[in-house]
Structure formats: C-alpha cells, structure tokens
Amino acid sequence: EGGAMVAVEATEGEVRAALVDGVSVAAVNGPRAVVVSGEASAVEQVAATLAGQGARTKKLTVSHAFHSVLMDPMLDEFRQVAEGLAYEPARIPVVSNLTGEVAGPELSTAEYWVRHVREAVRFADGVRALQAQGVTRFVELGPDGVLSAMAQGAASGAEEALFVPVLRKDREETIALLSALGRL
Numbered sequence: 001e002g003g004a005m006v007a008v009e010a011t012e013g014e015v016r017a018a019l020v021d022g023v024s025v026a027a028v029n030g031p032r033a034v035v036v037s038g039e040a041s042a043v044e045q046v047a048a049t050l051a052g053q054g055a056r057t058k059k060l061t062v063s064h065a066f067h068s069v070l071m072d073p074m075l076d077e078f079r080q081v082a083e084g085l086a087y088e089p090a091r092i093p094v095v096s097n098l099t100g101e102v103a104g105p106e107l108s109t110a111e112y113w114v115r116h117v118r119e120a121v122r123f124a125d126g127v128r129a130l131q132a133q134g135v136t137r138f139v140e141l142g143p144d145g146v147l148s149a150m151a152q153g154a155a156s157g158a159e160e161a162l163f164v165p166v167l168r169k170d171r172e173e174t175i176a177l178l179s180a181l182g183r184l
Contacts, residue, residue: 003065004040006047009033010055018049026067027121030153035060035121037068071118078117082110093133100125102133123147124154131155137184140165 026037087108096103100122145165
C-alpha cells in the first residue's frame with residue numbers, strides 16, 4: 001500500500017542520479033525508458049525532479065509498487081512458497097529479465113524468483129542479449145503491443161528485426177492473430 005510507479009523518458013544513469021530513499025529503478029526497458037517504483041510521495045518527488053530536467057513522465061496504473069522496497073514485507077512468505085515448488089532445468093534457452101542475459105541453473109532456484117520480485121527488470125538488456133544470439137523475430141504474446149514497441153526501442157539495428165504483437169487492444173482477436181502470422 002502507498003506505492004506508485006512512474007515511467008520516465010530518461011537514461012538509467014539520469015534516473016539513478018535522481019533517486020531518493022524509498023524509490024528504486026523497477027525496470028530498464030530501453031535506452032531512455034526507465035520505470036521507478038516505491039513510496040508514492042518519494043516517487044512523485046523523483047518524477048518531478050526528472051520532469052524539471054526535461055524528461056517526460058507517466059504515472060502507471062498499478063496495484064503495487066513492484067520491484068521496490070515496498071515488496072520487502074512479502075519476500076519471506078514468497079520465498080517459502082517458491083521453496084515448495086519443484087523446478088526443472090530449462091529445455092530451451094531463457095533470457096532472464098533479472099540479469100538481461102541467458103539464464104543458467106539459477107533459474108531453477110527459489111532465490112532467483114525472490115530476487116525477480118524485488119530487483120529491476122532488465123528488459124532492454126534482454127532484447128540485446130537475444131539479438132546477440134542471432135534473434136531477428138520478436139513475438140509478443142500479451143494483451144497489446146506495448147512490449148513490441150519497447151523491444152524495438154531497445155534493439156540495436158532494429159530495422160533488421162521484426163517485432164510483432166499477437167494481440168492488439170483495438171482489434172478483434174482472430175484478425176489480430178492472423179495479421180501477426182501474416183507479418184511473420
């Protein structure tokens with residue numbers, strides 16, 4: 001309770017320089033696409049500072065201040081649940097949103113998932129890691145094309161890659177799916 005998240009059009013370095021107690025970097029989605037999270041008043045202070053430096057900001061509609069200190073009270077209980085799960089090694093390579101790199105055996109541990117709740121999402125790093133692995137086709141399975149647009153912004157040489165959302169808010173599902181398949 002009492003948390004907020006704000007998307008900021010600034011570099012990670014610019015955002016980190018403006019952070020105050022109670023605010024964390026929640027996500028790095030692109031070179032100039034960072035999300036801050038934490039106590040609402042502190043997040044508003046950081047957003048105002050960055051807006052004063054010329055950054056565009058947008059308050060996100062969220063139920064919790066994910067990836068911030070406000071998640072700390074639930075981490076022990078989350079860890080207990082995660083420790084009760086059975087894990088299997090990944091059968092296909094998985095790029096971790098926690099590290100932005102191809103994940104190893106840590107993906108099959110409770111501690112990894114506890115860290116994932118609390119630490120920043122390294123989405124932009126993950127997109128670049130996929131490109132380094134030779135990926136040129138990105139397919140978004142979600143309710144809209146927000147991540148496809150972010151991935152395109154994070155990618156180097158994005159003109160050589162294809163970013164396709166399967167669903168779009170403004171289109172009927174069957175038409176959106178068939179259009180995505182056609183583009184691919």
